[in-house]
Amino acid sequence: MSLAKPQLGKEIRVEEYIIEDEPFYLPQGDEVTLFETAYREKIPVLLKGPTGCGKTRFVEYMAHRLSKPLTVAKPKGKSAADAGNDHHRVPLVTVACHEDLTANDLVGRYLIEEDGTRWIDGPLTRAVRFGGICYLDEVVEARKDTTVLIHPLTDHRRILPMEKRGVILEAAEGFLLVISYNPGYQTALKDLKQSTRQRFISLEFNYPAKELEATIVEHEAGVAPEVAWQLAKLGEKVRNLKEHGLQEGVSTRLLIYTGKLIARGIAPRRACQVAVIWGLSDDPQVQRSISEIVSSIFE
């Protein structure tokens, strides 16, 4: 008799997190080319766009894509296998910023050990050291002192000053800082400073067009094409309400969640209720309005 071993989550070191399987991503425009170029030219990238429109997915996709050996870039005379090994694989370090995130959290800190202290690299330091993409999600949420780190990393210097340790870390080849922010719900207090903004090229993201979104939902949620189409339609309609009662339109992510619930047999209207309506607003009037849209679209 042996008990089945419970499947434990795999532990991966931050700097070794390489996206192996290609994430599903449908380009909305030329953002892939732009990003690739920026990466090669070491220009930091700022991703703007509402929540759940695919910013993170895009970064993951790019990290994967950049890790892949490009056939055109294959050096002459070497075999494909060699090229694969030789090619620099791009780890992706994602940090979700929150209002308590300080510079130390990014750079690293001393921990107490047996006989003293030990330095632990923060996620940013690791990305700099190993030449990965460091993605700071919702960067304006972080404390102001993080900008001190961002600035020297994002101009020609490409260095990370590690004050505590008294060293300066030069960024490895392949390092790129990518930050994202959602212009929708920024108050005047939490806006990105011009001196920070102007260190990045900005890629604007928005929710995909209905047809594209339907394809995405269909793929991600595994629902029938009609359902995906209906969900995309719901997304389009609800987004029309932005600024007229809704702070933010429904995200593609939420539509995918809804799709997943439907694919698993939850009644569509109920799935929309829990995933879309209740998630979007607490105002009963607004909830009722969205629910009427839902009941028009879904049987």
Added chain:
Amino acid sequence: MDTPYRTIAAVEQDLQRFPPAISEEFQRAHEKLAPGVPSEDLLAWAVAGLRIAQQTIRSWEVSAEYYRVSPQVLSVLSFERFSVWAKQGETLSLQSPSIALSYFRVGFECVSILPMDRLAEWTQMGQSLYKGTWKSSIMAARFFDVSPAMLRALSFDDLGRLVQLLETLSHYSSDLAIEALALVADTFPRLEDSRGQLLSLLTVLVEKNWRDVKGTLEGAAKSLPRVDRQHRARFLRLAEQMITAGHSPVAPFVLDTSRAMGQLQPDGQARLLAMGEALIAIEYSVVPEFLRSGPTMLVRLKVPQAEAWFNEGVRLLKENKDAGVAFFRMESSHAEQLLESLSSTVELPKIKELMRMYSRALSGTQVEIASSQELAQKGIGWVSENKPTTEGSTVYLPPVVDQYPQKEENFDWYKVVTTHQVAHLEFDSFTFTYDRPSTLYKKDLRPRLSPKPRPPQITQGQPKPAIALEGWATDMQKFFDIFSERKMALDVFTLVEDGRLDVRVKREYAGIRSAYKRVQGDTLDTRETNEEMRAREMLVEMLVRLSLDQRTGLTIPATYKKEAERIARIAQRTFRHSQTVEDTSEATLRIYAILMSVPNKEVPPEDQEELDQSAENDSDQTGDSDSEDDKFLEQLQKEQQEKNESHQSGDEQESQEGGDAGEDKKYSSPRDVDFRGSFKPELVQLMNKLRQAQGQGQEEEQQQQISSEMLQQLLQNNVEMESPSKGDQQQVASLFANNLMREAGMPPANMPPMGQGPFVHMDEEGGPLEVHEPFSYLYDEWDFRAGDYKPRWCLVREKVVPEGDVGFWRQTVTTYAGLLNQIRRQFEMVVPESFRRIKGQTDGEDFDLDATLEAMIDKRAGITPSDKVYWKRNKVQRDVAVALLLDMSASTAEAIEEGSRSTDDWAAPNDPVEYMTWLRAHRGESGARRQYKRIIDIEKESAVLLMQGLELMDDKYGIYGFSGYGRENVEFSVIKDFHEPLNDNVRRRLDRVTPMHATRMGPAIRHATAKLDAVDAKTKVLFLLSDGRPQDRGYSREGVEKEYAVHDTKRALTEARRKNITPFCLTVDKSGHDYLKTMCQDMGYEVLADIHSLPERLPFLYRRLTV
């Protein structure tokens, strides 16, 4: 008979002494009587008259009247009885000639009605009214005057009661009795079977409250016709019961109730009365209120639901009288909610907001929702007040729907209707472009069918107008110019387009499909086939049914089966596969051509046949074979040519209609499909064009404004224009043109200036209010006695304070320079608090060196070290929003120097006129050229200091003032709104903050709460600065209870608390403790003993509250 006269001649001789009229009357009567009456009787008759004449100086008139009516009276009475009758008159004449005159005047009529034995009684009645006074003689005379009418209207016994009643009344006031008699005479004959009841009502009234008699009679005269005949007696009985119970005055009750009942059908009136009767037994004082509001309820509810509603009210009434009264007045939220939940009707205002969001979501444009009535009133071509429609930017819906027994079904109907209207916008019905190709047809007909351009209009040598006046104003107009039968073309276009949208909606919105199908089905069920339809109309009716998804049993003329099939095929194909409105236009051209080939003749029943389209093969088999298309084209071109020729020959219209072959009848449109409402593509395109032109016109000033004459020309031939009355075509068109232009926002002619209207005086006793202006908000008010909210009771008008001089601000800053520095320092100290390091954390930014050392030592010493070795910054960031509410009531005009004088402001009179005088007197004290400081000045100064301090911090704050007069005029003055920065405008505004009217705190607090609620902050504070208790006209029930205002204010503060707002009341009223204790209970408040300490105290309290 003992008489000195032996002959008639002798009598006649003596009569000569009187005015000649009497002899004339005598002779005339004598001539008539002489042949039939025995001579001795005749003599007696003559002598009786003479006797009367001899009585007094004025009695000759009576005598003349006696002679005049005698022949008539004798024709119905025997002489014996006649004598009795005459004798009675003689006696009366002795008492008062005027009474006798009336007696004789009505003699004939009365004796013919009354039996002899009653005659004496009747005379007696009249006599009893005479009390020897001049007034009573008028009354008695009047009684006889009206007797014939009364005798016909009343039974003799009732007449007796009436006389008795009048007699009693005359004890109180003879004038009133006389008036009452006149009114009775006027009223009674018009009432049918409810006279007895009215009489009984009056009897009770005379006993209870005689002053009310006249008013009630007048009221009854006006009100009874409104009440259904069979319920009149019952209605009067109810009024009588009210009087018995002690209600007074009853006249308004009668009037109001009848007005209310007038809104109901007879059976509803019966139910209302039954409920009223039931209520009297419990609490009579609520009955008038109930009867006034009852019809609203009865109209909306079905019988069992109405019962339920009523019973709930009765239950409340028994439990708590005030709550019950508020319930029946419909002044309680509970009553409204219950009504709403019981009612199956759906009213537009209730769902307007919902539908607005729904429409905006679907269409993706800024659609508004409004009632169809509004559109009809604009007079721009739409007349129906109950049909849904859209004019391109607003969806108009019927104000109320009560088609189905269930609320849900009614709501679904609304939704279907809205979806259809929005579909016009969503699927682009109005963006028709003449030159854009269709998606369904290989070869479009339109490019080959250009109609003749309209001639250029007026404007020579003038700048180019906003709209092209040459050719066509809109593409839709150009399209319809193709057709000679414009109306039919529009019908076909509408049906095909509506059908296309219906199919599209059902395909795109699976969820609404079933409701949509039901509405379509119900529409079909109510359409009856008209037997007298002519061939073309029958085919159009078939199209209606096809568009409503009826596939079988379509009645068609057998002769034209082929045509019918072709139409059906084209229509079906457009419905199913079409993408754009251009497809509709192509289909319209083809269907129109087919229809025109069918003569509009009558179709006898035996020539009718049923078409079955259910098996229609759905394959996209192209019906538009080139040859067929060419035929259509040829036909249409020919028609166009004819049209142009007739156009040139001058008399276009007549020649067209009369000129058609033989028995062709003029085409008439099918009945509208209700749920689709009216569709006016040409008008909408024109409206959009006008709006656009207006938008551009504002930028380019030199562009010539389009005049209404030009517009009128554009509207020529438009068949979509409906006019409410059949007036002069020219005149109507001109009116439309003007209205249209106003609607598109073109001329400012006579437009009322935007902004706050004047004070509207509204009775405290009214119902809920409505918002009519921008920046007005409605709030409920708490009625503590009823324990419920009065819905939408107060209207808060928000306005920005006008700007004054910045000097006041500077002055204050200079005067208080010392204090200001102090405040600054204190405020600055608040800020660093948020950057303080907190030690002893398990996690943090860095090691706390001391703690780490200690932990190391502990560890070496073998003691478990503490893991709290980190420090971190205080993460409590200041996130404060505060609203400061300043009392701007009249009482703040009081000078401070004499501030010790305690005035009880409660003495404010309730009457509006008196109130204003009172107010002026109050303000007068502090005239224009004051030298001393007023309370408000200190308030303002404190605000300045607080604002100076606040600027040091990141706190969001708003400064507002409040005052008002009555519940419909709560003034909410914005000095600085949350989102505004502190600039010179704000500083200038502060100068103009002046004492105004009363203090209705509740709504002001509610509005400030709403403002705070919209602000995103962790700590929210509502700071209320006042100088006395809340008070306002009618801010109390029955005007006596101060608690009403206090309780409402308390409630408002509690509401704020529930929204996570900390309210704080600061008052400078020394007697503030008594009511603040009730008002604020567990909330913070402070009574300032010395008003001069306010500038210091306010910033201090602020700091304490927010840290």
